[in-house]
Amino acid sequence: MPAFNTLDDLSADSRVLVRLDLNSPIEDGTPQDNRRFERHAETVRELAEAGHRVVLLAHQGRPGRDDFTSLGGHAEILADRVGRDVGFVADTYGDEALEAIDALDAGEILLLENTRMCDDELPEASPEEKAETEFVRTLAPLFDAYVNDAYSAAHRKHASLVGFPLVLPAYAGRVMETEYEANTAIATREFDGPVTMVVGGTKATDVIGVMDALDDRVDRFLLGGVAGELFLRAAGHPVGRDVGERDLFDEQWERNRELIESVLDERGDAIRLASDLAYEGPDGERAEVPVDDIGEKETGYLDVGATTVADYEPAIRESDAVFVKGALGVFEDERFADGTVGILDAIAETDCFSVVGGGDTSRAIEMYGLSEADFSHVSIAGGAYIRALTGEPLPAVETLEAAAERRRD
Structure with a gap:
């Protein structure tokens, strides 16, 4: 069990400051609804229905980026998901925000402006330093x-x-x-049968670190995506290199070559590599080629092939637990979704503990009509999921645990 307090421990009739993560794709200046709104709505609804006065903090983008914008549109989406009005004030801890917070009645919800519009928010610093900022010192006494x-x-x-x-x-x-609870299960739970991890995506550096950290907890790794190609390169195949304008492989290869080669050398028996890859053929259709038939990489490979999926499926179906980090192909393009969707289908049909991690991969479940209920957990986290898998500390979790410890003392 986690060492922090939960909503079950919260006193009745409280004025509560709630931090959400509503960071979303922005199209034409408008936030797009996604799984994060749906998930966080459960917490917000529970608090409002219990009669708490609920004030929300969230962020969107970073200063200087195109997706750095106000949260007014986020309040509208969240209201639809919660089934209650969500007020919005374009201020975070100025007079307008303080007056709106003071005016809240029981069961009402208010979203404050983008936290990253506050100078105190972004610079990484110790919790003690952050607790002394004007942002925290101004808002905290109201809650x-x-x-x-x-x-x-x-x-x-x-x-x-x-x-x-x-x-x-x-x-x-x-x-x-x-x-x-779900994302730390790989380190904290004991499983009766094999534990399998599906490794893909474009950020090979992250997943290679996960493979290295989990070598004693995972019985086999099924590889695809950029990481999969880089491991094929380490195994002597002429892939895992940049071609054309793509800039995905060479830099990550140089940064991770020694680690990839050592992981392959030490855990080669546990690592399954793609036996065929898919690419865009001359007619624009999906085409596949066996890895052993590739003499030189002349095109970008966008998915694992059908033979690879067939090779990977038995490993999944006999697993007691399956963790997914990263897609096996560019599933956003329906032509190259076969690998990712095929593997997700196999997991969904298997009676195992399963966690699908990372916002991008979890989107494939929705895009291709799979049921989230067929997986033990579908994570909306990216960087935090990686940290949890590798056992690195999560500062926000540590501060919750420390707060619980202070209350017990």
Whole structure:
């Protein structure tokens, strides 16, 4: 069990400051609805229905980026998901925000402006330093409790994540609670049968680190994506190199070559590599080629092939637990979704403990009509999921645990 307090421990009739992660794709200046709104709505609805006065903090993008914008549109999406009005004020801790917070009645919900529009929010610093910022010192006295539901941002040392738990009674929201339990299961649970990890995506550096860290917890790794090609390169195949304008492989190869080669050397019997790869043929259709038939990489490979999926499926079906980090292909293009969707189908049909991690991979479940209920947990976290798998500390979780310890003392 986690060492932090949850909503089950929260006193009745509280004014609660709640940190969410509503960071979303922005199209034409408008936030797009996604799984994060749906998940966080559960926490917000529970608090409002219990009669708490609920004030929400969230972020969107970073200063200087195209997706750095106000949260007004986020309030509208969240209101639809919660089934209650969500007020919005374009201020975070100025007079307008303070007046709106003071005016809240029981069961009402208010979203404050983008936390990253505050100078105190972003610079990474210790929780003690963040607790002393004007942002935290101004808002904290207005609240009875702080709830962190932003597991997907828990690897950050930002004021809204680590400052408030030092000065307020602090609790985990339902997303924080369920994400933490599922994503740490690979390190904390004992499984009766084989444990399998599906490794893909474009950020090979992350997943190679996971493979190295989990070598004693995972019985076999099924590889695809950029990481899969880099391991094929280490095994002597002429792939895992940049071609054309793509800049995915060479830099990551140089950075990770020694680690890839050592992992392959030490755990080669546990690592399954693709036997065929898919690419865009001359007619624009999907084409596949056996890896052994590739003499030189002349095109980008966008998915694993059908033979690879057939090779990987038995390993999944006999597993007691399967963890997924990264897609096996560019599933956003329906032509190259076969690998990712085929593997997800096999997991869904298997009676095993399963965690699908990373926002991008979890989108494939929705895009291709799979049922989220067929998986033990579908994570909305990226960086925090990687940290949990590798056993690295999550500062926002540590501050929740420290807050719980202070209350026990």
